[in-house]
Amino acid sequence: MYCESKVSHIDYGDVEHIKPKSIFPEHKYDWENLGFACVKCNRENKKNRYDPKFIDPYRSNPEDFILAAVGIMISKDGNERGQITIDIVGLNRPDLLEKRYTELMKFQRLIERYNAIDNHHQKEALIEQIEEEIKMDKEYSLSKKALADQNGINSGH
Numbered sequence: 001m002y003c004e005s006k007v008s009h010i011d012y013g014d015v016e017h018i019k020p021k022s023i024f025p026e027h028k029y030d031w032e033n034l035g036f037a038c039v040k041c042n043r044e045n046k047k048n049r050y051d052p053k054f055i056d057p058y059r060s061n062p063e064d065f066i067l068a069a070v071g072i073m074i075s076k077d078g079n080e081r082g083q084i085t086i087d088i089v090g091l092n093r094p095d096l097l098e099k100r101y102t103e104l105m106k107f108q109r110l111i112e113r114y115n116a117i118d119n120h121h122q123k124e125a126l127i128e129q130i131e132e133e134i135k136m137d138k139e140y141s142l143s144k145k146a147l148a149d150q151n152g153i154n155s156g157h
Contacts, residue, residue: 020048045090
């Protein structure tokens with residue numbers, strides 16, 4: 001729910017308490033306070049830290065606060081909520097940057113193929129692949145969407 005990685009590829013994942021149960025025991029079993037997170041985001045970075053400005057990705061759109069710039073997450077227009085979330089969860093940790101970069105390079109090749117082809121039917125097939133990759137449930141969708149936008153490919157073309 002934070003780093004957009006495919007958790008089940010490397011681990012079982014954690015049921016994450018957005019508001020830590022150690023600080024907010026009254027929300028321990030609230031469905032609205034629970035999410036699915038990777039071990040690195042939850043146990044190694046966020047732990048039991050919380051800030052009221054922290055972005056809850058289920059209630060707020062992270063894209064309103066965080067900008068994906070070539071795979072690096074930065075707060076949009078210096079937005080405090082974005083920066084707090086980036087820092088607490090570790091959205092720019094080295095291993096995540098490396099994985100995100102690798103996936104973005106694959107996505108960039110897909111965009112390059114799209115831009116190089118003149119055949120209408122092939123172009124339509126490639127735009128469908130691109131649009132599939134930028135759906136919110138896909139790995140690193142925020143970064144991929146930003147890359148598509150930078151290349152003049154907007155969702156719903």
